[in-house]
Amino acid sequence: MTRMRVAAAVLAACAGLAVLALLPLYADAYYLALAIGLLQFTVLATAWGLFSGPTRYVSLATTAFFGVGAYTVAVLGELLPWPLVLLIASAIGAVMAVIVGISTLRLSGLHFVIFTFGLAELVRQLVIWYEVNKTRVLGRYVFVDITQSDIYWQLLALAAAVFLIGWMIARSRLGFALRIIGEDETVARHCGINVTVAKVALFAISAVFMTLVGAVMAPRWTYIEPSIAFNATISFEVVIMALLGGAHRLWGPALGAIPLTLLFEFLAARFPTASTLIMGIVFLLIVYALPAGVVGLWDNLARRWHAPQEAKA
């Protein structure tokens, strides 16, 4: 029975993926760009939720990884074959995440938030310092032979991968360990779980996806400088999206990423000067009105729906 359901879900996902893959053949440039934005934030928010959902650590380091990915492409994009560039970007993202993870995941939640926010700025300043003092270029042109459709397909592949890996983690020992850690870290340790290793592993997996999104997106800009690649707004937007959707479920962040990407797109076009202000208000409303996100609202409704039936039984 459950095997049938899994098979049906896999089939539906493959069919959906196939339909989505055909989009660049029909959509015009505007809708393709919009679809790229939607996929970008879906992958970023889902990757964010992979780590922050179970551990409940709020990370503002998204842009640090995203920017490192973009910069890797700016530096190496012309020198090496594309798959190798992506591989190197993933490796840099993973190593950075492990270093940051080991040095910060012992911190309490609040300290972690502040540290990760500072991290993006730190990496940005390091890149600026290096470019100004060593390479004497600030800002680089990205000349790689990659079309908008290529970017779309790569992001679609990343989206499929992030959901697949998230689904696999949830069914693995690591996923079970993370659920226990999320509930009670002390109990987790007393059950024989190496809490630090579990958290760092997940942080690195999440960071690799963020780095890859940055790398894949880099050719869209043609010109990159640190303030573009390391844009702190991305980190905040991802948190808002994941919280709106609900980070405690794998598919939750996507439910926030899709409407909010559309909303931000609309706001930026309609109220270019006030869009960040409106974004801030949206964030406050989400935290007050939907503390468990859309997913939490859904769970509540489902519980209310089932409750009267149980009471009768």
Next chain:
Amino acid sequence: MTPAALPVLEIQGLSRAFGGLVAVNALDLTVESGEIVGLLGPNGSGKTTVLNLVSGVLRPDSGAIRFGRLNIAGMATHRIARLGLGRTFQLVRVLDGMNCAENVRAGLAFHSERLAHGDMQDAAIALLERVGLKGYDRRSATELTYIDRKRLELARALALRPRLLLLDEWLAGLNPSELLIGIALIRSLKDEGLSILLVEHVMDAIRSLCDSCVVMNGGRKIAEGTPDSVLSDPAVIEAYLGAPADA
């Protein structure tokens, strides 16, 4: 000397201070194989700190904690747990977001000897039955009564297949009939050969369960011996009730 003759737990000269407060001061304590040792003392005497030092939550300032042949002083909690040390907490800690079987599987899943998935579910159900929670495997932990939460926590600790069990006031807060059930349950664990170090205030339980007792006050050991001898020791009575008034 055969390995069986080795004490399960041997603490020597254990000390730990928090700032100027010496919570545990040069403590010696031994739990022989198959024995229940009671750790007693008034509130704030350092009992829970001792358990935290043994289970690796805290690092000792000095002293040795030998668990079997290994010195585990300062070792990480998860490694000590995997060596076979199970623990319950003073304020009962169960995983409320999970059902009872999952709570027990939390103790089974990270053991060094892994079980297959199906075997793990069977083992979890058997452990629930062992502590008196037969048929509870799919119940959410939030639905349980206080004593059943304690049972569930104990089942999770037993899931580690411990050589030593640390019970931190496991019997506290139970009503008289529950207390009898609880005492019988702990005794049955001892009958199976488990060694137990228990922090307890319930005198009936101490008298009927413990082979020996260590009494602490202000971080120091003030008495040691059989339950009857330490409970009638003037130093112990003074620690609990204060110095006798001059009549």
